[in-house]
Amino acid sequence: MLMTSTPPDGYAVPKTVTGLVTYATAYGWKTLVQWAADSGGNPFVNVEIGRLLTADEAKRQRGDRFDFRLTYHSRSCTPGMLKRFGTGLAQTPDKPQWHDAPALWKIREVIYLNPAPDAATTFKGPITKEEFNTIPNARALRFSHDRMGRRYTEWIENMPRWGWSLMSDYGQPEHPCHVSRADSRAMAADHLTAFLAPSRAYGGDHLTVDEWEIGPWPVRST
Incomplete structure (x- = not known):
């Protein structure tokens, strides 16, 4: 599967997602946005947002990172449109095993409460x-x-x-x-x-x- 940062013609990352990416970047978090297509040629975009904890932050935690992975898919949508595909996945310091990602507002709240030290x-x-x-x-x-x-x-x-x-x-x-x-x-x-x-x-x-x-x-x- 070929992954690229460039969206196919007629598609763009949903505004709610670009807002989340901008918000995360402002707080010192890392972001990754990659496009691909399924076997039927339907475009989708994977979005990853997260950061590693510092050694000091990780001392009293079970895990060492925040990692949220979301997918927005065009299947069954009007051409040019995307919708969230499933819940996505998440890892957090207090729950390091992969689990369902929360709503976008909740991810923003986690970012707000846990800015990178150099942010x-x-x-x-x-x-x-x-x-x-x-x-x-x-x-x-x-x-x-x-x-x-x-x-x-x-x-x-x-x-x-x-x-x-x-x-x-x-x-x-x-x-x-x-x-x-x-x-x-x-x-x-x-x-x-x-x-x-x-x-x-x-x-x-x-x-x-x-x-x-x-x-x-x-x-x-x-």
């Missing part, structure tokens, strides 16, 4: 809370503030016992404390960022955002 640009401050909230798509990784004569620092960290967590030193840098855990790095960063929303009075005096990142995720609401 975001990380910056170090300090900048003020007000400056931080003018930056589109910024997500906080560490901030600090004065309270009761001490400088408090709060950050996210991948802890051996709890996984991705919100951390605080409560003004004692030599004694970092676990505050709460999160299901992913993205969720931990989102929780920390929520403390800095303009409508939320949080932290003490002279609050600065000491480390943050800018990525392709949706702009947060304020």
Whole structure:
């Protein structure tokens, strides 16, 4: 079977699929789109989206990758049209055996919660809370503030016992404390960022955002 990246005349990848591919690429995932035809000459396209976990990410997982494989076929369709063929296949770190792929919206959700580590640009401050909230798509990784004569620092960290967590030193840098855990790095960063929303009075005096990142995720609401 000859596979090619070029669609046959009169055919194109469905817009819902091209949107998913663009979305995945923005989050640092790899994509592959290949066309072929069945024995009856009916064109179809295979779409693969995924990424390998880093060694650090894979430590507490059963599998080492995200891999979603979908097929869109022209059989029984109007010429030039394609429809999803079956459910497709998926592998995820928590379910490494091949299983049915979920709906496209669910795949987008998985991508959003698990961006590739190099998909975001990380910056170090300090900048003020007000400056931080003018930056589109910024997500906080560490901030600090004065309270009761001490400088408090709060950050996210991948802890051996709890996984991705919100951390605080409560003004004692030599004694970092676990505050709460999160299901992913993205969720931990989102929780920390929520403390800095303009409508939320949080932290003490002279609050600065000491480390943050800018990525392709949706702009947060304020």
